[in-house]
Each structure stands twice: as structure tokens, then as C-alpha cells.
Amino acid sequence: MVKSGTLILHTAARILMPLQLLFSVFLLLRGHDEPGGGFIAGLVAAGAFTLYLFAFGVSATREVLRMVDPRDLIGMGLLLGMISVFPAWFVDQPFLTAQWWTIPGVDFYASTPLIFDIGVYLAVLGSVLAMVMTLMEVDKDEP
Amino acid sequence: MMQLAVLSGFVLAAFAPLLHRWFGGRASFVLAAFPAALALWFLAQVPTVMRGEVLFLELDWVPSLGMSLSFVIDGLALLFALLITVIGTFVLIYAGGYLKGHRDLVRFHIVILAFMVSMLGLVLADGLLTLFVFWELTSITSYLLIGFSHADIEARKSARQGLFVTFAGGLALMAGLVLLGNVGGSWSLAEINAGGIDLREHDLYLPMLLCLLLAAFTKSAQFPFHFWLPNAMAAPTPVSAYLHSATMVKAGIYLLARLQPSLGGTEAWVGILSVVGALTMFTGAFLAIRHTNIKKMLAYSTVMALGTLTMLLGIGTEGALITFVTFLLAHSLYKGALFMVAGILDHETGTKDITAMGGLRPLMPVTAVVAIIAALSLAGAPPLFGFIAKEMMFEAALEADAFGWLVLLLAFVSAFLTIAVAAIIALRPFFGERRATPRVAHEAPLSMLLGPACLAALSLLLGVFPVLAGMGVLTAAASAVMGEPVTVYLSLWHGINLPLVMSIVTLALGYLLFKRWDRVRAHLARLDPVMARGPEAGYEAFMHWITVVSEWQTRILQNGYMRNYILVMVLVLIALLGNSLLLRHPLEIAFELDVRFHEVVVVAMMVLGALFAAVARSRLSAVVSVGIMGFSIALTFILFSAPDLGITQLLVETLTVILLVLVLFRLPRFASLSTPLERVRDVLVAGSVGVLITLLILTAWGIDQFVPISEYMIENSVPLAHGRNIVNVILVDYRSLDTLGEIFVLALAAIGVIAMLKLRAPVKPAKPTAQEKESSHG
Numbered sequence: 001m002v003k004s005g006t007l008i009l010h011t012a013a014r015i016l017m018p019l020q021l022l023f024s025v026f027l028l029l030r031g032h033d034e035p036g037g038g039f040i041a042g043l044v045a046a047g048a049f050t051l052y053l054f055a056f057g058v059s060a061t062r063e064v065l066r067m068v069d070p071r072d073l074i075g076m077g078l079l080l081g082m083i084s085v086f087p088a089w090f091v092d093q094p095f096l097t098a099q100w101w102t103i104p105g106v107d108f109y110a111s112t113p114l115i116f117d118i119g120v121y122l123a124v125l126g127s128v129l130a131m132v133m134t135l136m137e138v139d140k141d142e143p
Numbered sequence: 144m145m146q147l148a149v150l151s152g153f154v155l156a157a158f159a160p161l162l163h164r165w166f167g168g169r170a171s172f173v174l175a176a177f178p179a180a181l182a183l184w185f186l187a188q189v190p191t192v193m194r195g196e197v198l199f200l201e202l203d204w205v206p207s208l209g210m211s212l213s214f215v216i217d218g219l220a221l222l223f224a225l226l227i228t229v230i231g232t233f234v235l236i237y238a239g240g241y242l243k244g245h246r247d248l249v250r251f252h253i254v255i256l257a258f259m260v261s262m263l264g265l266v267l268a269d270g271l272l273t274l275f276v277f278w279e280l281t282s283i284t285s286y287l288l289i290g291f292s293h294a295d296i297e298a299r300k301s302a303r304q305g306l307f308v309t310f311a312g313g314l315a316l317m318a319g320l321v322l323l324g325n326v327g328g329s330w331s332l333a334e335i336n337a338g339g340i341d342l343r344e345h346d347l348y349l350p351m352l353l354c355l356l357l358a359a360f361t362k363s364a365q366f367p368f369h370f371w372l373p374n375a376m377a378a379p380t381p382v383s384a385y386l387h388s389a390t391m392v393k394a395g396i397y398l399l400a401r402l403q404p405s406l407g408g409t410e411a412w413v414g415i416l417s418v419v420g421a422l423t424m425f426t427g428a429f430l431a432i433r434h435t436n437i438k439k440m441l442a443y444s445t446v447m448a449l450g451t452l453t454m455l456l457g458i459g460t461e462g463a464l465i466t467f468v469t470f471l472l473a474h475s476l477y478k479g480a481l482f483m484v485a486g487i488l489d490h491e492t493g494t495k496d497i498t499a500m501g502g503l504r505p506l507m508p509v510t511a512v513v514a515i516i517a518a519l520s521l522a523g524a525p526p527l528f529g530f531i532a533k534e535m536m537f538e539a540a541l542e543a544d545a546f547g548w549l550v551l552l553l554a555f556v557s558a559f560l561t562i563a564v565a566a567i568i569a570l571r572p573f574f575g576e577r578r579a580t581p582r583v584a585h586e587a588p589l590s591m592l593l594g595p596a597c598l599a600a601l602s603l604l605l606g607v608f609p610v611l612a613g614m615g616v617l618t619a620a621a622s623a624v625m626g627e628p629v630t631v632y633l634s635l636w637h638g639i640n641l642p643l644v645m646s647i648v649t650l651a652l653g654y655l656l657f658k659r660w661d662r663v664r665a666h667l668a669r670l671d672p673v674m675a676r677g678p679e680a681g682y683e684a685f686m687h688w689i690t691v692v693s694e695w696q697t698r699i700l701q702n703g704y705m706r707n708y709i710l711v712m713v714l715v716l717i718a719l720l721g722n723s724l725l726l727r728h729p730l731e732i733a734f735e736l737d738v739r740f741h742e743v744v745v746v747a748m749m750v751l752g753a754l755f756a757a758v759a760r761s762r763l764s765a766v767v768s769v770g771i772m773g774f775s776i777a778l779t780f781i782l783f784s785a786p787d788l789g790i791t792q793l794l795v796e797t798l799t800v801i802l803l804v805l806v807l808f809r810l811p812r813f814a815s816l817s818t819p820l821e822r823v824r825d826v827l828v829a830g831s832v833g834v835l836i837t838l839l840i841l842t843a844w845g846i847d848q849f850v851p852i853s854e855y856m857i858e859n860s861v862p863l864a865h866g867r868n869i870v871n872v873i874l875v876d877y878r879s880l881d882t883l884g885e886i887f888v889l890a891l892a893a894i895g896v897i898a899m900l901k902l903r904a905p906v907k908p909a910k911p912t913a914q915e916k917e918s919s920h921g
Contacts, residue, residue, distance in 0.1 A: 031868060031871045032865070032866035032867075032868055032871050032872065033866055033867040033868050034868055035786040035787045035790060035868060036787070036790075036868070036871070037787065037868070037870070037871040037874060037875070038874075038875070039791060039874065040787065040790050040791055040794060043791070043794035043795065043798065046798065047794065047797060047798065050798070050801055070893075071894075071897070074890045074893060074894075075890075077886060077890070078886060078887060078890055081882075081883050081886055082883075084879075085883070096879050096880055096883075098865075098876050098879075100865060109865065111865070113864070113866070113872075113875040113876050113879070114875075116875045116879055116882070116883075117871070117874075117875050119886065120874070120875070120882060120886055123886040123889060123890055124886070124889065126890075126893070127889045127890055127892065127893035128798060130893045130894075130896070131802065131892075131893055131896045131897075132801065132802065132805065134896060134900050134901060135802070135805040135806060135896075135900065136805060137901075138900045138901070
């Protein structure tokens with residue numbers, strides 16, 4: 001039922017998707033201080049891909065994603081979430097205690113909450129994308 | 144850091160495939176170095192523990208839950224740890240020969256190492272919860288090992304049976320341990336045993352005891368749960384030798400022995416343990432002579448031994464408890480050896496049926512000697528260690544107060560039945576005329592002979608020099624079970640007394656039974672119809688009815704109609720909420736109405752959206768109306784300065800609409816399915832839940848029972864969590880564990896969608912069965 005769309009949708013999707021993805025990364029990184037964060041950013045990124053899906057279909061979107069299957073994104077997200085649990089353990093604090101490291105030279109702090117947020121981002125993006133793509137693929141399979 | 148050394152076995156298990164790649168067939172020896180090293184460490188602790196000291200290795204795990212990984216090494220734990228590591232070493236080497244070239248040898252090594260660590264953890268753990276975790280781990284690994292030949296339907300069935308029975312006990316154990324922890328005021332076994340609280344006088348003593356006994360009885364295959372153990376013989380023989388004779392099945396016995404100082408000695412304890420133990424002892428011995436499969440015979444004789452151990456704990460006198468540790472050690476030594484001999488016979492001749500073997504002695508002389516020594520110990524013939532244990536067992540049975548005559552009678556009968564079993568196992572395969580076996584037998588390789596030979600030699604050595612065992616760890620073990628220091632003095636010769644006379648009579652009777660075994664078995668075969676109605680039939684019936692009930696309740700509750708699910712959920716909510724809101728709590732509503740115009744507009748949009756969705760004539764318009772409601776909610780969030788929530792709500796609404804549109808065309812025609820009456824019901828239900836939730840919110844406004852945590856969060860957001868966006872700080876820092884759980888749920892949901900859509904059966908059968916009709920409605 002999803003037809004590769006009209007000229008306007010095509011052009012808009014082509015331009016909007018990278019912008020939306022960029023915006024999602026922006027939301028992700030600033031999330032700790034301003035409105036945003038992994039969950040919202042993941043949804044925005046999923047929206048970007050969904051727009052592309054509607055315009056160009058599943059196989060074209062898979063090409064854009066190259067090697068990365070949405071299911072792998074879920075796994076990576078969960079893995080990052082789990083990884084962020086451990087650093088506290090090595091400095092003898094309870095699990096999940098946030099750790100902050102200053103990166104010299106740039107005004108940026110690396111931290112376990114950030115790793116965790118990236119994990120949330122990937123898990124949300126992967127889950128939504130996996131659901132939408134599966135739904136569309138099944139549609140295509142069965143006339 | 145002994146804990147980490149023990150737990151490193153899990154890591155080693157993970158590396159087993161790698162070791163197999165590096166060392167090939169010799170990987171078994173490399174892996175056996177692990178229990179061997181641990182065994183040496185435990186041996187080095189023997190002098191310390193013998194002095195009456197208790198090693199306490201402290202290590203916190205989850206301190207906030209009172210969970211510790213602390214190890215307590217007293218005599219009892221040390222005895223078990225030594226058995227686990229020493230026999231474990233032999234079993235690993237033995238398995239390398241037994242399963243040589245087997246496709247799944249790697250898997251075997253992984254699971255058996257994991258089991259070894261779990262079992263060690265179980266006997267060393269001080270924390271009740273840790274004990275529980277390790278207990279369940281042994282059940283799981285045992286399940287995997289029984290079902291090792293997973294292509295075999297019998298193996299799968301037996302594995303499942305063992306798992307269900309031991310897990311049922313595991314549930315009881317959890318309840319029992321929680322009771323014990325609460326009543327005893329501590330989650331540490333050492334503290335409970337040392338603590339001044341008299342558990343026996345407590346009101347909850349009986350429920351607690353029954354729960355713990357149920358756990359121990361299922362795990363240690365006591366009557367009427369004994370049936371899973373012989374079935375577990377579907378496992379490869381090294382597993383039977385290790386788990387189902389020397390270690391895991393003794394976990395229940397261990398638990399009872401561990402609790403003897405704090406729970407033992409009451410009327411209930413003595414009565415239940417003596418009777419159940421004696422019955423199990425008799426059942427095991429009686430069923431053993433009915434079988435011709437060598438592994439089943441050994442399994443039933445293990446049941447008999449486990450019954451004896453339980454009975455001894457029940458009798459509970461000083462002599463009985465000393466006998467308990469002696470018997471435990473003797474049994475592990477000879478039964479481990481005998482199982483490995485059985486494995487050799489099976490491996491070399493290709494049959495497990497003992498009547499099909501004969502005259503093997505010239506072909507496998509070493510095996511024959513080992514088998515005879517071990518069997519003599521099982522029979523309790525001098526000068527083996529088993530003789531000492533049996534003499535003492537008779538002595539203890541004579542001391543029994545409760546049900547004394549029953550205990551004594553069953554002990555006597557079991558003893559002579561066991562002697563017959565021992566004679567059959569040791570003599571039938573090796574003597575008499577040669578019989579053709581499926582495989583041409585020859586002597587087993589060294590790796591398979593090493594274990595049984597060493598264990599049999601130990602039986603002989605300890606029999607001739609019993610003072611070695613008495614001096615050694617047994618004194619400390621008996622003291623730990625007794626709860627106060629005792630001296631163990633073992634000797635082969637007790638003088639001419641009643642136990643000796645009983646021994647001689649049982650030996651004679653046993654020999655007689657051995658001679659007439661074939662005829663006796665033919666007579667006993669007549670009992671088959673009666674035996675088929677045993678506890679195992681009860682288990683089968685129970686499992687059958689569980690399936691029937693669950694099918695029935697699934698048809699009722701999980702009927703696939705979305706509307707029913709929602710109706711049930713909402714009704715439950717109404718009942719619970721209404722109960723606490725209207726009946727148990729005075730309704731206090733205090734609020735001032737102060738609204739602006741734009742707020743009213745947003746609310747009106749929301750209400751209109753909801754109303755329109757309810758009466759919409761097409762699915763698309765319903766989706767759009769619900770969407771309007773969602774966006775209005777997002778607007779509300781933004782109006783009340785919660786931008787994060789607002790953005791999230793907006794995005795979720797957008798995606799929901801996209802997903803709905805994607806599935807819209809797949810759904811059946813939009814139709815009004817409910818009758819007018821049902822519509823009235825739905826309106827009533829929906830209306831009352833709306834009213835209730837409104838009342839809840841209004842009431843919650845006026846209630847201020849706790850100091851809100853938000854103040855703390857706002858104050859510490861920047862200094863502690865380095866973030867100004869509190870919503871995000873809550874998500875990734877304050878409440879990150881919750882978020883972690885949520886993303887896992889999300890991932891599961893996605894996997895569920897993929898599975899449902901992609902992994903369907905490709906072709907539907909022409910005529911769906913009744914069940915499929917039910918499930919295809921959703």
C-alpha cells in the first residue's frame with residue numbers, strides 16, 4: 001500500500017532526512033541541559049527514516065542504512081546501556097553511579113550518562129525502525 | 144578472594160570452546176586442573192578447620208538487599224567442597240575418555256563446569272539468598288546435563304521431570320528461606336545458627352520447616368519424589384556419577400544437615416525425617432532389585448542411601464550424626480566409583496542390561512577389581528569403609544526413639560537388599576559364562592580407570608585405617624552438624640554386638656537373594672500393575688491437569704479479543720481504585736478553579752476528540768480523532784512548561800499515527816460489533832473509570848503524605864549530576880535502572896512485532912483446528 005511517493009515527497013525526504021538526523025544528534029547531545037535526550041532524539045531519528053521509507057520504500061532505505069540492520073541497532077543500544085553500568089564498579093562505587101571524565105582541550109565532558117543516553121537513542125531508533133520496516137515489508141510480501 | 148577463585152569457574156566454562164580448539168582431546172585434563180587446584184586449597188584448610196576454627200570469608204554482593212557472597216568454611220562445608228572438587232576432577236578426566244570424539248563434548252564441559260561452581264557456591268554460601276541462587280543454578284545445570292542427548296525424547300522428558308520436581312522444591316525453598324531469614328533475624332546462615340533466637344519455639348516454625356523439608360526432599364529424591372532420580376539416568380554416565388550420586392542430590396541433605404543445629408530435634412523434625420528417610424531407604428533398595436539396567440540399579444541404591452542419610456539426621460543423636468557424615472563420605476566414594484564402572488561397562492560392551500553381560504573378568508581385569516572393591520563397600524563388607532558406615536548405621540537405628548521398630552525393620556531389610564544389589568553389580572558382569580555383547584569388550588583406557596580406581600582405593604584405605612577419616616575432616620563435619628564439638632572415633636572392630644550380628648545375617652540373606660535373583664525378579668514382575676500407580680503416575684496426572692487447566696484459562700482470559708483485554712484491565716482498575724479511594728480513604732477534594740481561556744480551548748479539543756473517536760463511522764476518522772486528543776495533551780504539557788514531555792508526546796503521537804496507517808489496511812472491515820446493550824455497558828465502564836481517575840487526581844492534590852523527592856532532584860541536578868534538564872537527569876542518572884529496564888522492554892516489543900509478522904507459518908492449513916480459530920480472531 002505504500003507507493004513511492006510524489007516528486008515533492010521525494011525531494012523533501014531527500015533534503016529533510018539528513019537535517020532531521022543532524023537535529024536528532026543535536027537533541028541527543030544537548031539533552032542533559034536543554035530539552036532533548038536519547039529518547040526524544042531516537043524518536044526524531046526514527047521519524048527521519050520513516051519519512052524516507054514512505055518516499056522511497058524499504059529496499060532503498062536498507063541501502064541508506066548500508067550494513068546496519070535495525071535489529072543490530074537495538075542490540076547495540078542495549079549493549080551500550082549495559083556498558084555504562086560498569087565503570088562505577090571499577091572505582092568501587094555502586095553500579096550505575098554516574099562517572100564524569102573531562103576531555104582536555106575541548107569544552108566537553110564524557111560521562112556514563114551520555115553513553116547510556118546514546119544507548120537509549122539507538123535502542124529507540126532501532127525498535128521503532130524495526131517495527132515500521134517489518135510492517136512495510138510484510139505488506140510488500142503479501143499482495 | 145576464594146570466592147572469585149571459585150566463581151572463575153564460570154569464566155573458565157565460557158573459555159572451554161577455546162581450550163578445545165587449542166588442546167583438542169586433552170582439554171579435559173586442562174579443565175580438570177581447575178577442580179584439582181581448588182581441591183588442594185581445600186585440603187590445605189583441613190588442619191585449620193580441624194582445630195575447630197571456622198573460616199569466614201567475607202564479601203558483599205548486594206549489601207542493600209542483605210545479599211553477601213561470603214563463604215563459611217566449617218567442617219560440613221569443607222567435607223562437601225572436598226567431595227565436589229576431588230570427584231569433580233576425576234569425573235572431568237573420566238568424561239574425556241567416555242565422551243571421546245563426541246560432537247557435543249564442549250557443551251558438556253561448559254555445563255559441568257558451571258554445575259561444579261554452582262554446587263561449590265551452594266555448600267560454601269553463608270547468605271540465604273546466595274544459597275538459593277546457587278541451588279537453582281544446580282537445578283538448571285542438572286536439567287541441561289540430563290537432557291544432554293537432546294535428540295532423544297526420553298532424555299528430554301526426564302530432564303523436564305527433574306527440572307519440574309526440583310523447581311517445585313526451589314519455590315518451597317524460597318518461601319522457607321524467607322521465613323527463616325525473617326524469623327531468625329538475619330540472612331546469614333552462620334548468624335542464624337549462632338543466634339540466640341530459638342526458632343523451634345516460634346509460631347512460624349512448622350510452616351518454615353515444611354517448606355524447607357519439601358525443598359530438601361525434592362532435591363534429594365526422597366519418597367514420594369524419588370522417581371525423578373532414576374529417570375535422570377538418561378544423562379551420560381559421568382553426569383550420573385557426579386550429579387546424581389555424589390553431589391547434587393546431596394544438596395537437599397546438605398541443607399538439612401546445615402539447619403540441624405537450629406531447626407533439628409523437634410518432634411516434627413524427628414518424626415518426618417525418620418519416617419520419610421526410612422521409607423525412601425526401603426523404596427530405593429526394593430526398586431533396585433527389580434531392575435536389570437545397571438544404571439537404574441545404581442540410581443535406586445542412591446535413593447536408598449539418600450534415605451538413609453535423611454533418616455540419620457532424623458534420629459539426630461550424637462552417634463547418628465557421626466554416622467551421617469561417615470555414611471555420606473563412604474557413599475560418595477563407592478557410588479562414584481560404581482557409576483564410573485557402570486559407564487565403562489556400557490561404553491565397552493554397548494549394553495546397560497546387566498543380565499546381558501557375563502564373564503568379562505579376563506577381558507577387563509582392572510575394571511573387575513575396582514568394581515568388586517567398590518561393591519564390597521556398598522554391601523558393607525569388611526574391611527571396607529562402607530562396612531564401618533553400615534555398622535554405625537545399625538547402631539544409630541537401634542538408638543531411634545521415634546518409630547524405632549519401623550526404622551530398624553526397614554534398615555535391616557534395606558541392608559540385605561542392598562547387599563544383593565552389590566553382589567549382582569560386582570559379580571554378574573565379570574563372572575559366569577561369557578556372553579556375546581553388542582560390542583567386543585576390552586579394558587577401558589587409563590583416563591576412565593583413574594577415577595574409579597582412586598575412589599575404590601580410598602574406600603579400602605579408609606576402611607583399613609579409619610582413623611585417617613576420623614582424624615580428618617569428619618570430626619569437624621560432625622561437630623558442624625551437631626552444633627557443638629564432638630569426637631569421631633571410627634574403628635573396624637566394635638566387638639561382638641548386635642550390629643555385627645545384624646551385619647552377618649544381612650550378608651547371608653543378601654547372598655541368598657543374589658543366588659535367586661532371577662526367580663525373585665520374575666515374581667516381582669507380577670507387581671508391575673501396582674507399581675505403575677506409584678508417585679510417578681501422580682506426577683504425570685498433575686502435569687496433565689496443569690495443561691488442561693491452562694488451556695482452559697487461556698481460552699477464557701487470553702481469548703485474543705482486544706476489547707475483552709481492555710475491559711478486564713479497566714474493570715480491575717475500577718475495583719482496586721474504587722475500593723481504596725471510596726471505601727478506605729475519606730474523599731477530600733479541595734481545589735480552586737483558576738483557568739485561562741486557551742486552557743479551556745485545549746481541554747475542549749481533547750474532549751471533542753475523545754467523543755468523536757467514540758462515535759466515528761470509519762477507522763481513519765477514529766484514528767484522526769484520537770490523534771487530535773494526543774496532540775492536545777502534548778499542547779497541555781507545553782503550556783505547563785514541560786517541553787520534554789511535550790516533545791515526546793508529539794513524536795509518539797506522530798509515530799502512532801504512522802504505525803496505525805501502516806496496519807490500517809490489514810485490519811478487517813470497520814464494523815459495529817457490539818449490541819446496544821454492550822454499548823451501554825461500555826459507556827458505563829468508561830464513564831466510571833473516567834470519574835474515578837478524576838477523583839483520584841483531585842484527591843491526590845490534597846494529600847501530602849511524603850516529602851516529595853523532586854526538591855532533592857532539583858537541588859542536586861546541577862552539582863551532582865551535571866545537568867540542567869532535570870527530566871533527562873532523572874532518565875539517565877537518578878532513575879537509570881528504570882530506563883535500562885524500559886529500553887529492554889522496548890527491544891522485546893520490537894522483537895515481538897518482528898516475530899509475529901515474519902515468523903508465521905507460511906501456509907495455513909485448509910481447515911483450521913478449533914484452537915487456531917480461537918487465536919486467529921485477534
